[in-house]
Amino acid sequence: MHRILSELKIKVNEKIYLKDPESSDLGKKVIENSISMIYELGFENFTFKKLGEKIGSNESSIYRYFENKHKLLLYLTSWYWGWVEYKLVFATHSISDPELKLKVALEMVTKTTEKDSTFSHINEVLLNKIIISEYSKSYLTKEVDSENKEGFFAIYKRLINRLSEMVSELNPDYPYAKSLMSTVVEGALHQHFLKEHFNSITDCDASLTPTSFFTDLVFSTLKK
Amino acid sequence: MHRILSELKIKVNEKIYLKDPESSDLGKKVIENSISMIYELGFENFTFKKLGEKIGSNESSIYRYFENKHKLLLYLTSWYWGWVEYKLVFATHSISDPELKLKVALEMVTKTTEKDSTFSHINEVLLNKIIISEYSKSYLTKEVDSENKEGFFAIYKRLINRLSEMVSELNPDYPYAKSLMSTVVEGALHQHFLKEHFNSITDCDASLTPTSFFTDLVFSTLKK
DNA sequence: CATAATTGATAGTAATACTATTATTTTTGC
DNA sequence: GCAAAAATAATAGTATTACTATCAATTATG
Numbered sequence: 198m199h200r201i202l203s204e205l206k207i208k209v210n211e212k213i214y215l216k217d218p219e220s221s222d223l224g225k226k227v228i229e230n231s232i233s234m235i236y237e238l239g240f241e242n243f244t245f246k247k248l249g250e251k252i253g254s255n256e257s258s259i260y261r262y263f264e265n266k267h268k269l270l271l272y273l274t275s276w277y278w279g280w281v282e283y284k285l286v287f288a289t290h291s292i293s294d295p296e297l298k299l300k301v302a303l304e305m306v307t308k309t310t311e312k313d314s315t316f317s318h319i320n321e322v323l324l325n326k327i328i329i330s331e332y333s334k335s336y337l338t339k340e341v342d343s344e345n346k347e348g349f350f351a352i353y354k355r356l357i358n359r360l361s362e363m364v365s366e367l368n369p370d371y372p373y374a375k376s377l378m379s380t381v382v383e384g385a386l387h388q389h390f391l392k393e394h395f396n397s398i399t400d401c402d403a404s405l406t407p408t409s410f411f412t413d414l415v416f417s418t419l420k421k
Numbered sequence: 422m423h424r425i426l427s428e429l430k431i432k433v434n435e436k437i438y439l440k441d442p443e444s445s446d447l448g449k450k451v452i453e454n455s456i457s458m459i460y461e462l463g464f465e466n467f468t469f470k471k472l473g474e475k476i477g478s479n480e481s482s483i484y485r486y487f488e489n490k491h492k493l494l495l496y497l498t499s500w501y502w503g504w505v506e507y508k509l510v511f512a513t514h515s516i517s518d519p520e521l522k523l524k525v526a527l528e529m530v531t532k533t534t535e536k537d538s539t540f541s542h543i544n545e546v547l548l549n550k551i552i553i554s555e556y557s558k559s560y561l562t563k564e565v566d567s568e569n570k571e572g573f574f575a576i577y578k579r580l581i582n583r584l585s586e587m588v589s590e591l592n593p594d595y596p597y598a599k600s601l602m603s604t605v606v607e608g609a610l611h612q613h614f615l616k617e618h619f620n621s622i623t624d625c626d627a628s629l630t631p632t633s634f635f636t637d638l639v640f641s642t643l644k645k
Numbered sequence: 646c647a648t649a650a651t652t653g654a655t656a657g658t659a660a661t662a663c664t665a666t667t668a669t670t671t672t673t674g675c
Numbered sequence: 676g677c678a679a680a681a682a683t684a685a686t687a688g689t690a691t692t693a694c695t696a697t698c699a700a701t702t703a704t705g
Binding site: 258261 | 684686
């Protein structure tokens with residue numbers, strides 16, 4: 198799967214960027230280094246000026262790729278969910294048993310990323326950590342409705358819908374398939390965050406994972 | 422309950438503010454108007470300068486109450502969770518049946534606030550809406566660990582722990598009481614957000630509420 | 646009523662988040 | 676190999692943000 202993923206270009210909504218960062222070396226450097234920099238500084242302290250200094254390039258050059266850092270975050274998060282979606286589809290398409298299929302799918306969306314593909318300029322391990330602590334900032338804004346209309350969250354929503362379909366396949370009578378899956382995906386990010394920062398309000402740790410918690414939760418609910 | 426709540430002072434960690442906003446008219450105006458202003462503009466577009474103009478006061482005077490707008494958000498969110506905790510304890514303390522107790526508790530933390538108490542300067546309906554779209558920004562920062570050590574999130578964590586104890590009372594063998602309750606509280610905010618902005622990935626709407634979804638989820642999991 | 650505490654007014658700084666212009670370098674097409 | 680086009684870099688500049696500092700005016704209190 199590594200080879201295939203490294204050669205696959207994940208399609209991000211074109212309105213998110215001014216110039217495709219995949220189309221040049223500078224663009225790739227912007228993506229690569231913004232990931233490590235947002236990871237190190239946090240999104241609030243990250244600026245295009247600092248990024249420019251880090252990659253030995255000019256601030257104004259970065260602005261030719263992205264209007265602002267919010268759009269860059271939208272790019273990174275879209276890419277991430279596109280990548281997760283690809284892995285999910287790849288891992289589940291040949292599974293015919295609905296229960297096993299959902300089980301594998303849940304694992305894909307609740308696990309932390311452990312290995313970097315090392316093929317592309319994108320470090321998926323760091324990107325996953327960014328998603329845990331920054332993803333919600335991409336939609337918790339006053340512009341969410343207009344950006345949603347533009348399709349900036351389409352990949353994420355499609356992923357949730359794919360998962361809901363698997364739930365409905367297993368249990369067509371369950372009335373909360375979408376809510377359950379949006380809760381699981383968001384909740385998994387949250388449990389990973391709690392594990393790191395507020396461990397007194399989670400049971401998850403090295404041995405008890407978010408994956409086991411959510412797998413138990415989903416199947417006990419669907420089988421009741 | 423209205424009367425009692427209006428006379429009750431919810432205790433917020435003293436290190437969050439420089440001067441207690443409850444101790445003066447100006448302080449109360451700051452709280453009252455910051456709620457409506459953050460609701461209208463969103464937290465990112467909200468500034469102390471704008472707030473000063475709105476309340477006919479000087480920017481520098483507001484800085485005597487809060488170091489910055491992040492601390493003000495911490496104040497508002499602490500107050501909110503303190504208020505929810507109070508309502509929760511009040512509503513459940515006399516219930517001896519663990520199942521009913523948990524049921525009532527879940528309702529308290531998953532419902533939207535519909536009525537403003539009208540006694541205090543705090544509009545709980547608007548504050549609830551702010552919590553839905555801004556709460557996670559209060560902890561998704563690089564300073565979360567040091568602020569957590571200072572106790573800035575203590576009320577929220579105590580609330581989750583109270584809920585987990587109710588879960589364990591009902592089902593002592595369930596190994597994910599804390600994760601379940603942190604998922605429910607965070608997830609309820611998320612479902613309310615989805616209902617408003619991404620309704621294609623939730624089943625919740627006017628008739629099917631987050632409360633019914635999470636009540637079903639929790640009880641089917643605990644009774645399996 | 647004097648003193649202290651609070652608030653207001655004004656000014657100032659460094660950083661952020663850009664835009665605009667022009668110069669330089671790199672790419673490409675012939 | 677060279678001219679034109681495209682991309683990038685350098686520089687400068689603006690408005691806003693997020694404050695801090697100082698001092699004056701007002702209000703509270705003993």
